[in-house]
Amino acid sequence: MLIVMEHSATDYEVEQVKTAVHTMGLEAEPIPGSERTAIGVLGNQGYVEDATIRNLPGVREVIHVSKPYKLVSRDFHPQPTLVQVGSVTVGDDAEPVVMAGPCSVESEEQMMASAQAVKEAGADILRGGAFKPRTGPHTFQGLGVDGLKLLRQAGDEYDMPVVTEVMRIGQLDDVCCYADVLQIGARNMQNFDLLKEVGKLDYPVLLKRGMSATIEEFLAAAEYILAEGNSRLILCERGIRTFERATRNTLDLSVVPLIRQLSHLPIIVDPSHATGVRSLVPIMAKAALVAGAHGLMIEVHHAPEQALCDGAQSLDGAEFNQLMGELNGLQNYLVSKKD
């Protein structure tokens, strides 16, 4: 922590700050400058509450150096984490994983047709939402447990692990019963109680970045899960909210290489929610791969024009099949260059 004093701060005010730091059990190291004095704080074991300091006379600013996460940090844990989902491995050096399927489970027919399409195209993991977070209450809210069952049935039929969103603690038993990966959606990234609960389980978790979460907050949310013991965690960039509305969100692809520097956890990209525009999904999926994503999550519906949810951003089977071919070619190229 660095305490920056006002230009006009008196020696007495500097002394008061030093005393306050000492009272917190920490050490204070003044750094006199030509324009103002700064005071370095030493000895803290992590993030320190700064209220005691911030309100003292003569203090201009308090700058935190410690981050609110440590377990997820590559700085402290250089070894990459590989997350195992059935026979699929996610992380450094593993093949990029592709999770695909419809936004929401709608019916047996739709789920089976969509699962078949994504399996035949080569997807690794089947996605499908049973509990749907919708902006307003007057739209389709998902099939609930019946949806979970259909998703499981489709996964079993086509031999794919399944991933689905869990929206609240009370759903965890059901979701764990039917799913292989628990997805925490963007709106729940800071639902800390839910994070803690999935942190206590021995299940792979997919944590989506909140739509206005900084990277620091995203990693701090991940820290909640690891702090409870579960490190089978996959991060997912899905676009952030900005002033630009020509796309549904703004895909922040630079976070992929950045998070690979900052954390040992795998990170995948969801170009469907990020762009919200079907014609942009394949090209941004390929860009994500080149940016170093450990995988992709893509919405595929066997008949997007009939989808009850997010059809405008869903690929159909043929489009997805073509994309998978392109992704495989691109991945082979990237691997060949690495050697």
Add this chain to the structure above:
Amino acid sequence: MLIVMEHSATDYEVEQVKTAVHTMGLEAEPIPGSERTAIGVLGNQGYVEDATIRNLPGVREVIHVSKPYKLVSRDFHPQPTLVQVGSVTVGDDAEPVVMAGPCSVESEEQMMASAQAVKEAGADILRGGAFKPRTGPHTFQGLGVDGLKLLRQAGDEYDMPVVTEVMRIGQLDDVCCYADVLQIGARNMQNFDLLKEVGKLDYPVLLKRGMSATIEEFLAAAEYILAEGNSRLILCERGIRTFERATRNTLDLSVVPLIRQLSHLPIIVDPSHATGVRSLVPIMAKAALVAGAHGLMIEVHHAPEQALCDGAQSLDGAEFNQLMGELNGLQNYLVSKKD
């Protein structure tokens, strides 16, 4: 819903769109223009899924006219809603309500001293957090049920209703047992399951705007609560996330008069979380009153420099007492002008 066609769209493509609209059970009214054709959609009873349309050839854009909320809308329900909390009334024509108290309940001594301070200054409702949403897991997380009990004790001692945050459904029984108003925090504004549950209760609810929620999403979240039957709802603007970081959030004060136009629900302002800066809280509290806020939520700690949470934005007893005097004077002035 308005469907805007490409400049180059053919008559055949326009016909295809009309057919698709008819298939949805709705009517299509072409509006030919000099540059392009648009197609008005008639007959819908609210928000319509647009995926079927959006992906058709020749379609450039789909514009929604219906809003994802109706019950909260003043357009449909012109009468203002008054929310009763014990003997306190919140809403149009009622005195602005002041909710005050510490960010979090820390100890009996702190809670009693803070309650006494805010009561003596004239606050109406006592606030205090027992369950605290914190960015990282390594900081103080609140006292839980013990905190609820201390809050209740302080409220009873100083004869004030109490408001506290509920973070998950599993806490509802406890919180309802001790609190008078259930607060849904900004991070849970789109925790739709939680919204539905509080919607089933006969308790006043305080719903804070999410940090990146549009007004439309904010009102749609409120719609979840009213749709379940509970209209004892107070909205709260607490700042939004923008590029500007000199303040903790950006207080979006213009939403106060705007929400008063759009909705019949009362709206209060939390200048403490919005600015995050103690010295800005009193002046922005007064500005909020002038902007038409039905009340304020203000963090007060009997000794901010010892606060375990958000001390940098908390007023002490003397500062709050002075602010209340100023607010009362200002309110009397505003009322005198109305007559």
Add this chain to the structure above:
Amino acid sequence: MLIVMEHSATDYEVEQVKTAVHTMGLEAEPIPGSERTAIGVLGNQGYVEDATIRNLPGVREVIHVSKPYKLVSRDFHPQPTLVQVGSVTVGDDAEPVVMAGPCSVESEEQMMASAQAVKEAGADILRGGAFKPRTGPHTFQGLGVDGLKLLRQAGDEYDMPVVTEVMRIGQLDDVCCYADVLQIGARNMQNFDLLKEVGKLDYPVLLKRGMSATIEEFLAAAEYILAEGNSRLILCERGIRTFERATRNTLDLSVVPLIRQLSHLPIIVDPSHATGVRSLVPIMAKAALVAGAHGLMIEVHHAPEQALCDGAQSLDGAEFNQLMGELNGLQNYLVSKKD
């Protein structure tokens, strides 16, 4: 400047950083911590380029303590600046100034009628745009020098100083010939050449905040003007761009008291451009006054429904007259409380 090292940084890497700092002619003060070492940099006379340091091995982050402005800072110049415009004084302890008039000068009739309306209501300074920055080229671009002449004529007729926007250096001669205050619009806040030129003049300048400018950048832009010798500068908050589009911009009213803390320059508020909604202008104008604004800039058109530009946010004469009455009453109340 504070240099934060990686947790895993070696002693050798720390030494390399110290050497680099010394090469820059500055001093390096290591601050060892439990998790990582930080290095304070001493002796700089202002903002330091950090590239030399940032790319050295083992460096995690470089944090700047110095700000890119000094002349505009209250920390260095505690005395408030009063800007004189004809007989009108803008700044601390002066009456709040009201600048009002149409968005753009359209015709003699319109300009005279609007000037009369704002004068009779009690405005201090007449506004009107002759050169208009418009998003697209196919809309009305202003009357140019003819507009300046009409503005001057109206100002003379109704005995008000006039303020108008200057968009480029080549217009300065004309604008100085006819106007009393030179306005730099939001889109030109970082048109540094223009800032330097108006900095060389002995004319009052009104500098609007850029739509995505941080307070730091806003004050640094002001620094350009003062650095050239002109300190007759009035700042203007006019809303920032955020994800929220229910209002044209997001009025960031908290910057008013914040800038009053950080700078000695006067700051006014433009609620017309900030909200873009006529019905929100009067209430936000009053809120701005309470927030401590040294003045207001308000669009008034004698017949807004005929305005060629921004009519949707313009008050008509009667509305403005009523607002002025309310502002005067409020100001009298605020002054009476101060004594």
Add this chain to the structure above:
Amino acid sequence: MLIVMEHSATDYEVEQVKTAVHTMGLEAEPIPGSERTAIGVLGNQGYVEDATIRNLPGVREVIHVSKPYKLVSRDFHPQPTLVQVGSVTVGDDAEPVVMAGPCSVESEEQMMASAQAVKEAGADILRGGAFKPRTGPHTFQGLGVDGLKLLRQAGDEYDMPVVTEVMRIGQLDDVCCYADVLQIGARNMQNFDLLKEVGKLDYPVLLKRGMSATIEEFLAAAEYILAEGNSRLILCERGIRTFERATRNTLDLSVVPLIRQLSHLPIIVDPSHATGVRSLVPIMAKAALVAGAHGLMIEVHHAPEQALCDGAQSLDGAEFNQLMGELNGLQNYLVSKKD
């Protein structure tokens, strides 16, 4: 244009709106709905001022369908524009162009060494800033005309066209004298007078997206240039301002395929300014290529640690050389897949 009425609007109010539309010389087509009436406006030749309408009683919202650009639109001009810069072609089907060089021209030695490095690595166009827009006035502002001469000298010596930023109209003569491509920087994207002036020239222009410009505003700014007759225009995405500050800006890579859909103009990407982080530049450059960028602009300095400006985001010669090899391989792969 679509006019949405309040639910409670009366027949009389609807008639008033129709009358107002007719007065504007346009036609009004009511679209009655179950919840409210909308009124389609027909006959306009482009964007229409809506003030007359927006303020009428009973009007809830006015939605514009026409865009503020037409000349740049692929909808109206389906043929791709190819921009010729000396022997280099930029646009669809041409090889991606690479513009590289230092942020600013600092000295003959630096410029020659950097030019040699980028030439040997295979860059097409040499960049270098002579006039530098800097946040504050107390930092290096560029060498001015001397810088232009050094840039030209280096371009001639190593046989590359040169691109450099022009900040104001008064610099156009000098810049045209020495440069092959005129760059309009992000801060000047809405400096409409400058846009008009370069629109009158027969010079290639590189227009960078403003840091808070929507795609619509970006294309409308381009429209200013084409409207004056100059269609030798290259667009450049360079990151937008968002709440995230871990990177300097947020690279909005999805706009590349989106702009390729909306416009016939070529679009390149500047990953250096977008990320501001040297270690992220190469990977995002490759991602941009995959996303369909017609080229890249990359900061390269022969000795970044000595750079007077933006050294933290500059590659050195060896890094750039490696990147060019990777880009070439990737481009060959992409082309092979297309056939």
